[in-house]
Amino acid sequence: DGGITQSPKYLFRKEGQNVTLSCEQNLNHDAMYWYRQDPGQGLRLIYYSQIVNDFQKGDIAEGYSVSREKKESFPLTVTSAQKNPTAFYLCASSIENARMNTEAFFGQGTRLTVV
Amino acid sequence: AQSVTQLGSHVSVSEGALVLLRCNYSSSVPPYLFWYVQYPNQGLQLLLKYTTGATLVKGINGFEAEFKKSETSFHLTKPSAHMSDAAEYFCAVTYFGNEKLTFGTGTRLTIIP
Numbered sequence: 709d710g711g712i713t714q715s716p717k718y719l720f721r722k723e724g725q726n727v728t729l730s731c732e733q734n735l736n737h738d739a740m741y742w743y744r745q746d747p748g749q750g751l752r753l754i755y756y757s758q759i760v761n762d763f764q765k766g767d768i769a770e771g772y773s774v775s776r777e778k779k780e781s782f783p784l785t786v787t788s789a790q791k792n793p794t795a796f797y798l799c800a801s802s803i804e805n806a807r808m809n810t811e812a813f814f815g816q817g818t819r820l821t822v823v
Numbered sequence: 824a825q826s827v828t829q830l831g832s833h834v835s836v837s838e839g840a841l842v843l844l845r846c847n848y849s850s851s852v853p854p855y856l857f858w859y860v861q862y863p864n865q866g867l868q869l870l871l872k873y874t875t876g877a878t879l880v881k882g883i884n885g886f887e888a889e890f891k892k893s894e895t896s897f898h899l900t901k902p903s904a905h906m907s908d909a910a911e912y913f914c915a916v917t918y919f920g921n922e923k924l925t926f927g928t929g930t931r932l933t934i935i936p
Contacts, residue, residue: 712866739922748832750913750928751867758922766923798866802924811857812924814866 710735714799714815720823721786721793729784729818731799738803740782741812744768745796754797757782786820794822825850827914829927837935842886842901844930846914849895856897857915857924858888867913873897884908909934 712733721727733740739758743751753766757776771790776782782801786793796819800812830845848854855874859867871882878890884907888899897914914927 714866741924743926748928751926753923756922764922796864800867811869811872812867814859814868816866817864819864 712799712801712813712815714797714818716818717816719818719820721820723822724788726785726787727820729786729797729799729820731782731784731815732780733782733799733801733813733815734780735801735813736779737801737813738779739801740776741800741802742766742772742774742782742784743798743800745798745817751798754784793820795820825854825916825918825921825925827916827925827927829912829914829930831930832928833931833933835933835935836904838906839903842899842904842908842932844899844912844914844932846888846897846899846927847895848897848914848916850916850918852918854916854918856888856890857917858882858886858897858899859913859915859926860884861911861913861929863910870899870912904934906934906936908932 715730741756742754752768755774757763773785798817799815802812826849828847857872858870861867871880873880873890881887886901911929911931913929917924
């Protein structure tokens, strides 16, 4: 079955540590996205990538980094510079939207907690 | 710039009653509009979308939404609520050629037995 796989589902981090959240898709989608979800704030865009080896900052990129070495994979690293990393992180993908509407498909999310 | 406003962070309806979740958008160009549903600790699932054409859009699980340009609205409705509809619902907007999808802050729907 095609879809988006995020791992792990739950992640605990000590203060000062970097952690990497995995996102893999087998939908052959060009575009991939990382969102952060906090209660009452909806989804906020962290980073997005439309093609391999290229990505752009979203609205809240500070303290995060990404890579896009393969079309299928878009890992997100939460660095120690992120002051409040505890949140639910969602990865999404979509067909590159040059000629079509953008319909995003989402993974099941990773809940990150700083301990 | 594009944005969406969801009126009411929490909505409660009785089982069998009409569900109405409100979404107003702001976009300087013709919008593409979406409704997504999220169950606890899950990702988002697309309910329905409007791009062009018919303004009344039908989605999964009996939901529908109507695009009203004059009111800049895209409200989500369902004639009869079911217990399984309890979830959080997000409205989102983008437009042709835009690589970003902008979400509203969400509405949590509670169904009263």
